[in-house]
Amino acid sequence: MRLPCKMAPIWSCDTVQCQSCTIEKNVNGEVKVEKVRTVNLQKCWTIPVPLGHFIHLQLKDMHGSEASCEQVNVKIKIAGTSDIYQFCGYDNNRNPITAFDNVIVTHYVLTEYYIYTGFTLEYTIKTIECLNRNNFKCDNNTCVSEDRVCDGVKDCKNGADEVGCETGVLSIKGVPEAREKAVSWLKQKRTAAWGWKENTPRAVVALYLASAATFDGTVLEEELMAKQTELKTAVALLRPSLTNSELSWFINALLVTCHSPRQFYGHNLVRRLKEQVEESGNFTHPLAYLTLCNANESWPARATEDLNSILNSNSDYPFVKDLQAMAITAISCEAHRSRNINNTTLGHPTLTLYKKTLEHFKKLQAHDGSFGNVYTTALITQSLLSSGQEHNKDWKLNATVKYLIKELNSSSVDFLTTYLILPILDGKSVMDISRVNCSSNPRKHGDDPVSEINDYLGPKMRVRYSLYIGDEKDVIHTISLRVPENYTASEVMELAEVEDPKYKFEWKTTSGKMYVYEIANVTNDPESGKFWLLYVGAANSSEPLTHLTNDIAQCQSCTIEKNMNGEVYVDEVETWDLQNCWTIPVPLGHFIHLQLKYMYQSGASCQQEYVKIKIAGTSDVYQFCSSDTSRNPITAFDNVTVTHFVKTGQYIYTGFTLEYTIRTMECLKRNSFKCDNNTCVPEDKVCDGVKNCKNGEDEIGCETGVLSIKGVSEAREEAVSWLKQKRTAAWGWKENTPRAVVALYLASAATFNGTVLEEELMAKQTELKTAVALLRPSLTNSELSMFINALLVTCHSPRQFYGHNLVQRLKEQVEESGNFTHPLAYLTLCNANESWPLRASEDLNSVLSSNSEYPFVKDLQAIAITALSCEANRSRNIDNTTLGHPTLTLYKKTIEPFKELQAHDGSFGNVYTTALITQALLSSGQEHNKDWKLNATIKYLIKELNSSSVDFS
Secondary structure (H helix, E strand, O other), X not given: OOOOOOOOOOOOOOHHHHOOXXXXXXXXXXXXXXXXXXXXXXXXXXXXXXXXXXXXEEEEEEEOOOOOOOOEEEEEEEOOOOOEEEEOOOOOOOOOEEEOOOEEEEEEEEEEEEEEEEEEEEEEEEEHHHHOOOEEEOOOOOEEEHHHOOOOOOOOOOOHHHOOOOOHHHHOOOHHHHHHHHHHHHHHOOOOOOOEOEOHHHHHHHHHHOOOOOOOOOXXXXXXXXXXXXXXXXXXXXXXXXXXXXXXXXXXXXXXXXXXXXXXXXXXXXXXXXXXXXXXOOOOOHHHHHHHHHOOOOOOOOHHHHHHHHHHOOOOOHHHHHHHHHHHHXXXXXXXXXXXXXXXXXXXXXXXXXXXXXXXXXXHOOOOOOOOOHXXXXXXXHHHHHOOOOOOOOOOHHHHHHHXXXXXXXXXXXXXXXHHHOOHHHOOOHHHHHHOOOOOOHHHHOOOOOOOOOOOOOOEEEEEEEEEEOOOOOEEEEEEEEEEOOOOHHHHHHHXXXXXXXXXXXXXXXXXXXXXXXXXXXXXXXXXXXOOOOEEOOOOOOOOOEEOOHHHHHHOOOEEOOOOEEEEEEEEEEEEEEEEEEEEOOOOOEEEEEEEEEEOOOOOOOOOEEEEEEEOOOOOEEEEOOXXXXXXXXXXXXXXXXEEEEEEEEEEEEEEEEEEEEEEHHHHOOOEEEOOOOOXXXXXXXXXXXXXOOOOHHHOOOOOHHHHOOOHHHHHHHHHHHHHHOOOOOOOOHHHHHHHHHHHHHOOOOOOOOOOHHHHHHHHHHHHHHHHHHOOOOOXXXXXXXXXXXXXXXXXXXXXXXXXXXXXHHHHHHHHOOOOOOHHHXXXXXXXXXXXOXXXXXXXHHHHOOOOOOHHHHHHHHHHHHHHHHHHHHOOOHHHOOOOHHHHHHHHHHHHHHHHHOOOOOOOOOHHHHHHHHHHHHHOOOOOOOOOOHHHHHHHHHHHHOOOOOOOO
């Protein structure tokens, strides 16, 4: 773009600055004009200099010595300063130039006769660190400080600062393999929501410190984990309080993902943690001080007292050693911040205790390298590494690392073990979070450095799990858990041991069944008559417990059938003892049809051999025996467990075949459209413009109306591309994120079904935006409406948004408002299938009956029509709605004037009004009516989309 130059004659040499300059994109290069004969030449180049870099320029040669400096020159201007350097053809001055901001190079020629001109200017851009004497050269353009060499963090992009540094932990045989295996284990434990439930922040830290993730915005899987971390943080902030440890976990995770914990959507988590420590009258966990140091925050005055108290303790409780280890790591972090332990602001007593504790730790080391249990060993090892003891010979690093690797390879490995050991296997500790460098991380510079979730939102139930130890119930442990409905007994046990180690259990597979042989460190002991038995209690606690014997197969891990059509079968086999089970999940909104096709006639009794089918959520149990002649089919609406049981005193032949088919509930209705063998949709969803069938069968051959107009598909594709280009690095559109997500879904450009990582990131950003908005004291009806609509299209229930019912909140805000309610609120309530408040008719009548000339009134009327059309669709007919006759009359009367408003070019006013009225007409079933020009309207809208002034709305 050419800008006007005020008060400058057309021959001024500064005129060239007003033209578009060539952008030089390389970090090394030449700005050059080959020798040319001319009388008039004006060119310019811009060389961007990134933040934290400098540029070195050297004029190598220049032609045009016979001309004056006013006629021929090369001018170099430094942005942000008044510095201008000028070179002339006859000038012998070729002094180099160093600058710290963008550079503009101008070549100017204006003579009365032809002359030869040309020049060559060489430049190199380097990091400012390269100016320091004590630096390490990564490449020709990048340097890092010497203290970053061999620190375990690849500060050079090419990793040159870590090449040949494999000493200490990294030189021990088996460490890379163990680290890789532990990372794999941790990733396998990740949920479908790309997190680790309440352990998400710590898992993210572990992956970063193990160099298994960089969170630099280049790997989509890492972006999803980072977004999940931010979403967890935002949701946690909705709680009334957070402990120091919880805040510390979130802060450390945000630091490694390069999202400033001081600027977390208006919340300064570092300041909050520091204030909580200062205001606390109790002992402060050293993790809080370590986290404050990681965040480069000064410690409260009480830090010395707290840390001395920990290091001074002679308590025999094992956890005291854990606290002392973390205290040492915190002080090491402070020492690193001060460049020397003796230069810290800590007093002499603290430093003395620090050094004495380190020596004491080394003396604690056992022959196998451990310092106690695996957790204590990992924490003490981290403290020794953080304090620079890695290469010291007065403790056995090799033995410790081998012990930790052995524990990682144990069948009893858990999350905490992996979290604490992973950093060690890369020669690091939690203190290394303080070394995180986000200066060149693209994620740091996104609009909203980011993160979202798909935690289980279905129905849950409360389960009480009790351990009775001893015939007389000498010891009883009970835990109450809220779990998803249809959770198995083994899944409840697994959850319980995560929540409380006393429920830890051991099991193995025997004959294809799950055999539990130890719970709470109590092992089955045949000699003393100790066995673990499973009982099921009734809802009424006064009823006796039922001992599961023949039904024991229900407690084992059943084979999961994953197909929508299939067979459960056992081929003919000779046996006297056999127990197998299969689970067939039936998705919500589906039913299953089962048919026993065959069962071997063994002659065994019904108690000795049977096939049993149990329907989850009901008391229905169907049993088939080999002697039965009845093979009646079964229909069920929930998960099914099939059990095959054989236990006889002699060998018999047994086997069976059970066929099943799972279909959508819609297939039970007479008037349904069959998508495939398993899926049906209502007939009124056929040719409605939405692919309700996964295979799109319901929209094949439906290209009429809008979809039949030439150029629509190309325009839609171009608009989607434009919208995606406007997406920020945070995978959103700032405050427009909810509406952008809705637009992509309604344009069939995104399904948000969990199969496309880019869509998952957009959905997570939507949830993050929603959670952050809920931290505000209030939200308008329109803001709530936009969030609800976005959550609906991304299949996250707005009624169950982490304990917040947004639909109920919107309805209550509408009911309690004394002012006019925007029709978007009513449209949103209808979209969420929520009944309208009593005042709906009054508000909508007020909008539709308005004769105001303000253009925006037509916009409101269009949205009101769309809201009423939604209500009509919900009632299957506009005349069947609960709305009064006046509202329905206005509805029909408003649609006709809309058509009369249409201009010759197809518009109904400006582009926004035209789009809203078109949506209103489409929603009210006017697409195929001939009394308005749909074709002209669509062409007008496409023309506006192709305009250079196109915007988000």
